[in-house]
Amino acid sequence: MEKAFELAEVKDDKKVQYASYYLKDEGSYWRESSKALLEGKVITWEKFIEMFLEKYLPSYMQHRLEMRFLNLRQEDMTLAEYEVIFLELSRFAPEYVNTKAKKAKRFQEGLKTGIRSQVALLEIRNYVALVQKVMIIEGEKEVTKGEIEEKKRKFEESKSDQGSFKFRGKFGKNGGG
Incomplete structure (x- = not known):
């Protein structure tokens, strides 16, 4: 994903939006529910990655x-x-x-x-x-x-x-x- 961002020259403040757009099925549902839990707070790219990995690649699996x-x-x-x-x-x-x-x-x-x-x-x-x-x-x-x-x-x-x-x-x- 980072390579795609670099190629498209996506700025840090837009990375979460771009990544969220490409999430499908369960990933899309996860994004919507996590957005609701954060009650309108801005999610940084680093926080997004942390939350995503926590959900789909927990530390024991890593x-x-x-x-x-x-x-x-x-x-x-x-x-x-x-x-x-x-x-x-x-x-x-x-x-x-x-x-x-x-x-x-x-x-x-x-x-x-x-x-x-x-x-x-x-x-x-x-x-x-x-x-x-x-x-x-x-x-x-x-x-x-x-x-x-x-x-x-x-x-x-x-x-x-x-x-x-x-x-x-x-x-x-x-x-x-």
């Missing part, structure tokens, strides 16, 4: 989402899946990602062990640069895995071809002797 963020690990996720969840949950723990270095460090801590150890050597302190390097590493691992599987498949095929070869030498059925 804490749970913060803990989920702090415990987030890539595990079986692709890098893209991990990054999406990381960015989504990072909103609930802004103090851990409020600089490029902190964000990069936190992202790195949740990576798969093999990738994390490779990236740690690079000491990358910029989130975007870190994600790009990890993408390269993950891509190379996939290529390497594919090459290994291809070699393994060829080896298995050649092994099974050799097993079907029958010796027909001097003492075989068709051998002379």
Whole structure:
């Protein structure tokens, strides 16, 4: 919402009106009832956000989402899946990602062990640069895995071809002797 306000150059005293206009269904009913409770008092944008979060994202939920963020690990996720969840949950723990270095460090801590150890050597302190390097590493691992599987498949095929070869030498059925 803040980005939209910035783009539309909405002044602070109009933010509540704009945000209220876009509320739908239950959010609209909530806004109307909270307006009635405040009996005509002017609601600042900060107060509006506080009231909205209190209603739709209570502190216990914020804490749970913060803990989920702090415990987030890539595990079986692709890098893209991990990054999406990381960015989504990072909103609930802004103090851990409020600089490029902190964000990069936190992202790195949740990576798969093999990738994390490779990236740690690079000491990358910029989130975007870190994600790009990890993408390269993950891509190379996939290529390497594919090459290994291809070699393994060829080896298995050649092994099974050799097993079907029958010796027909001097003492075989068709051998002379």
